[in-house]
Amino acid sequence: MHTIRDKLIDCQTEHVFELVQKAINQGIDAATIVNDGLTAGIRVLGNRFEKGEAFLPELAVAAETMKQALEILEPHLAKTVDEDALGTVVIGTVQGDIHDIGKSIVATMLTVAGFTVHDLGIDVAPMDFVTKAKEEKANIIAMSALLTTTMERMQETVDLLKKEHLDQQVKVMVGGAPVSQQFADSIGADGYGVDFNQAVKIAKRLTGHSDKTT
Numbered sequence: 577m578h579t580i581r582d583k584l585i586d587c588q589t590e591h592v593f594e595l596v597q598k599a600i601n602q603g604i605d606a607a608t609i610v611n612d613g614l615t616a617g618i619r620v621l622g623n624r625f626e627k628g629e630a631f632l633p634e635l636a637v638a639a640e641t642m643k644q645a646l647e648i649l650e651p652h653l654a655k656t657v658d659e660d661a662l663g664t665v666v667i668g669t670v671q672g673d674i675h676d677i678g679k680s681i682v683a684t685m686l687t688v689a690g691f692t693v694h695d696l697g698i699d700v701a702p703m704d705f706v707t708k709a710k711e712e713k714a715n716i717i718a719m720s721a722l723l724t725t726t727m728e729r730m731q732e733t734v735d736l737l738k739k740e741h742l743d744q745q746v747k748v749m750v751g752g753a754p755v756s757q758q759f760a761d762s763i764g765a766d767g768y769g770v771d772f773n774q775a776v777k778i779a780k781r782l783t784g785h786s787d788k789t790t
């Protein structure tokens with residue numbers, strides 16, 4: 577798993593794909609590959625970026641590599657539920673923010689857990705979250721923000737839901753590196769998750785499904 581992490585840090589895209597495929601062939605759990613290989617790698621690179629030891633082009637390559645590796649892994653992430661979907665989630669990265677790795681992992685894991693997920697992508701305006709949630713009769717709006725400046729858009733979405741009297745039907749969960757439980761409480765969000773595991777647990781809680789696997 578360390579090799580996948582290290583090759584991602586070194587931006588050796590083809591090697592990452594080969595190693596991911598090899599790990600799958602060896603029967604290694606796909607969620608472990610996501611967590612201990614890919615996520616670990618991007619986090620190391622993130623820390624280096626913060627210290628000025630890595631640069632944006634490297635991050636962009638690693639991010640793209642990670643997304644493509646996730647596509648390879650998706651069919652191997654064990655579906656935990658085969659019956660009807662647990663609920664419908666509209667997910668996206670908030671307006672002004674283009675970070676989509678964490679959001680995409682959360683979307684994948686929610687799908688695998690049995691939710692119907694509508695991923696609106698990046699730079700999603702508060703009104704677009706609410707409109708899609710109405711259209712799809714969603715149970716949850718899940719928002720991701722990686723910038724302190726864009727976290728504020730989450731508040732706007734919560735306020736808009738209240739204004740449209742949808743806050744009882746549609747629950748809001750938030751996440752992303754600068755987001756905290758305290759922030760989630762302060763804006764009136766219904767749930768906050770530090771990572772994709774918690775995202776799934778919270779989505780199950782918000783839709784009234786107990787998580788028997790944890």
Ligand code: B12
Nearest residue numbers: 622639673674675676677678720723724751752769771772
């Ligand atoms: C990769 C990266 C990029 C890539 C993004 C590529 C992509 N396709 O996403 C690129 C190079 C494009 C980029 C651009 C920029 N970036 Co950047 N980037 C990062 C970096 C290094 C890693 C982010 C990441 O993907 N982490 C890995 C994923 C797996 O983790 P995650 O996103 O946190 O997601 C997990 C949890 O948070 C949670 N989660 C996430 N979303 C949700 C949602 C819900 C509902 C739930 C429950 C949970 C949840 O679950 C996820 C999986 O476990 C961070 C550093 C960091 N420490 O975060 C900086 C960072 C976020 N970037 C930063 C900045 C400043 C920028 C730029 C403005 C730089 C610039 N000067 O242009 C631009 C942004 C432009 C914009 N408008 O958005 C700053 C933000 C500072 C701040 N306080 O606001 C950071 C913190 C780096 C730094 N310290 O300077 N970036």
